[in-house]
Amino acid sequence: MDAQAFCGALEHRGYGFFSGVPCSYLKGPFALLEQHPTYLPAPNEGIALSLAAGAELGGTRAAVLIQNSGLGNLLDPLTSLLLAYDVPVLIVASLRGWPRPEDDEPHHAAMGAGTLGTLEAIGVAHGVLDGDPAGLEALLDRAERERERRRPFVILVPKGTIGTCAVPAGGEREEPELDRQEAVGVIAARLTDELTFSTTGMISRELFAAADRPENFYMQGSMGHAIGLGLGAAVTLPHRKVVVIDGDGAALMHLGGSALVGERGPANLTHIVLDNGSYDSTGGQRAARLAWAELALALGYRTARTCATAAELAAHLDKIAALPGPHMVGVPIRRGSSWTPPRITSAHTNSEVRARFQQAATPTSPLDGPEEPAQ
Known part of the structure; x- marks a missing residue:
């Protein structure tokens, strides 16, 4: 799926605030979000989710993009903030180490096998993106239904599902001497x-x-x-x-x-x-x-x-x-x-x-x- 089409679909649904912690599987969307006026890169996934919750409380639809290895950092605000206070946020998470742990680095194996089960255990609705634009629209429809219930929704993104694009230079600045x-x-x-x-x-x-x-x-x-x-x-x-x-x-x-x-x-x-x-x-x-x-x-x-x-x-x-x-x-x-x-x-x-x-x-x-x- 084209990264522009992915981000465009989110904006078309009214999402106006974005945060997250980068993953190479989501390199394309992050490159585009770098240019978005209300994108805030977060130091960890939990803070990204609290930023998004703050935007939601202020009346702006919010989405968070993370790597599934950071799901652990997300669980506390997901369960004790979003679920406890009925704050709907869209979460887009890469699926490292899934479906075959041996196809990724060893440190992704446990979370690759456990991501879906973790979300099921805490009762958070989720779906796996297949790279088809129609599939994305279907997942966003499900997210809308969860939003009506004041519940978060998670879109899971396997490797190679969303295309990449260049990361913007970020303006003129003097580069350090050392690499x-x-x-x-x-x-x-x-x-x-x-x-x-x-x-x-x-x-x-x-x-x-x-x-x-x-x-x-x-x-x-x-x-x-x-x-x-x-x-x-x-x-x-x-x-x-x-x-x-x-x-x-x-x-x-x-x-x-x-x-x-x-x-x-x-x-x-x-x-x-x-x-x-x-x-x-x-x-x-x-x-x-x-x-x-x-x-x-x-x-x-x-x-x-x-x-x-x-x-x-x-x-x-x-x-x-x-x-x-x-x-x-x-x-x-x-x-x-x-x-x-x-x-x-x-x-x-x-x-x-x-x-x-x-x-x-x-x-x-x-x-x-x-x-x-x-x-």
Whole structure:
């Protein structure tokens, strides 16, 4: 289905407010919504739904676009806000990991299998889009009937159902000097025995390409939770240095994790945020840029600095290596990249990544893995 036709059908039905968190399956609609005057990109799916509910309460029909992996972030406001207060919102969710989990990345398997059942369990009406314009109209008719009952409706979008289109440049602005590959390369060159957690998507893939090592935990799903992993490890392994390599969109998604870092103050934690003002892994959709150093100091990090060049980044990482943290390093980088790094799953399963990391982190502890079958 043409992306313009999809978005046009929603506007024809009176939808005038849009929010969401990008997915590559919905790249085309998001590219068009970037140009819509009442589209607000949200840091996480729950906030997107509350934004839409606010628009509905103000008399404007609202739609939210998400990836089904973010359905968990959506469940609280879906059940305790929309269903509890009779607020109808249209939700458009991609169907990653469905119908064949093996055709997608492993971290989409559980939600791919569980999306339909989750919606059925909480009593939210839904339907799967087949790419036929008539099918879309039929689903929107069902959404109208649910709206009359003051209920939300979910349109589920499998891979390849809606076409893509170019993401707008977003106006003239000065691009940072560093790109993602260069920034990760500088960081990787300084890693020795640090336990390193890298965030969702391209940043993990860049680290894998630059310096694959047992001490790297490539967090390919669970967007926004790399800082939680790092803080948990830093607090329980105070004798080990811990590095979290984050992205701006991921760090924003669960900013409360950074607030907890500042409150807890682990001296062995360094938090690096690569900021390109976009969701690069899903197509380059825009995200808010923040002054990460200033924010970190306000949250209670011991040191914080913005490093705009490779030389600055290298010198600062060398300097703070011997200083107590927690440290925040904000790194402005350019959108996009000149290459596509390899997927971690080309060499390691998720279980292998976990097992070797656990062995590196606690080499004297037994691995938590499946027992060998009896002979």
